[in-house]
Amino acid sequence: MKVWNDKEVVDLFKGVEAAKSEQKALKEAFKKHATTYGRKQNSVRNYYYHEVDNLKGDAKRCKRLGINLSVHDKTHFKSFDKTAEEDLFEEIEKLMQEGLSVRSACLKLSKGDLTLMTRYQNKYQNMKRKLKADNIIQFRQRILTDSDINSLFLGLVKLIKRNALEEERGKGELLLKKAFDELGEKERQIEQLKTEFEKLKTENFKLMKQFKEMDKKRALEIHLNKNRVDKKVEDKV
Numbered sequence: 001m002k003v004w005n006d007k008e009v010v011d012l013f014k015g016v017e018a019a020k021s022e023q024k025a026l027k028e029a030f031k032k033h034a035t036t037y038g039r040k041q042n043s044v045r046n047y048y049y050h051e052v053d054n055l056k057g058d059a060k061r062c063k064r065l066g067i068n069l070s071v072h073d074k075t076h077f078k079s080f081d082k083t084a085e086e087d088l089f090e091e092i093e094k095l096m097q098e099g100l101s102v103r104s105a106c107l108k109l110s111k112g113d114l115t116l117m118t119r120y121q122n123k124y125q126n127m128k129r130k131l132k133a134d135n136i137i138q139f140r141q142r143i144l145t146d147s148d149i150n151s152l153f154l155g156l157v158k159l160i161k162r163n164a165l166e167e168e169r170g171k172g173e174l175l176l177k178k179a180f181d182e183l184g185e186k187e188r189q190i191e192q193l194k195t196e197f198e199k200l201k202t203e204n205f206k207l208m209k210q211f212k213e214m215d216k217k218r219a220l221e222i223h224l225n226k227n228r229v230d231k232k233v234e235d236k237v
Contacts, residue, residue: 006064
């Protein structure tokens with residue numbers, strides 16, 4: 001196992017500081033150091049975070065190496081409450097209306113802190129997906145199924161026939177012809193309802209097809225966003 005001497009430790013911390021000042025992922029600093037000193041990138045990363053903790057408890061050594069720990073301090077975030085989430089969402093949306101991308105808006109709000117920028121971006125995307133999902137669910141609640149439409153149609157037919165018969169019930173033979181004429185009109189109304197019913201079924205089928213396509217698109221977006229997030233997390237590390 002290769003021993004870390006003071007010079008190499010200082011070089012590592014300087015490399016990390018340079019990456020941060022250039023707004024690059026720390027992964028690049030670890031990779032460069034690993035290549036220079038013949039180490040594995042993961043070993044360099046693990047040593048760095050371990051050494052940051054060690055130096056916090058060894059002020060004398062930290063001073064001797066000339067390392068400013070404030071640059072290397074790990075950032076701890078408070079959880080977003082509902083108000084903070086809504087404020088962040090509105091600020092990002094406002095910056096996007098001014099022409100910035102989501103990433104640029106989050107970078108501006110984080111004041112150049114890549115870790116915080118990633119956190120803002122992830123929070124915004126999650127809220128965007130949740131808002132979209134809520135809207136889809138609310139819209140779906142207004143969609144009639146084929147069973148609902150059939151039940152409604154049959155109920156209307158029964159009501160029309162029953163009303164027609166009740167109106168003519170008890171009348172004499174002289175009114176029978178008129179009753180059949182009116183019943184014929186009701187039958188024509190039923191045929192019209194059938195036509196409207198078929199149109200409604202067609203529109204309902206189109207809507208259901210659109211929702212299936214939206215579900216597929218949403219699943220693809222979630223998959224792509226997850227891949228981007230995973231890549232950014234890897235890049236950050």
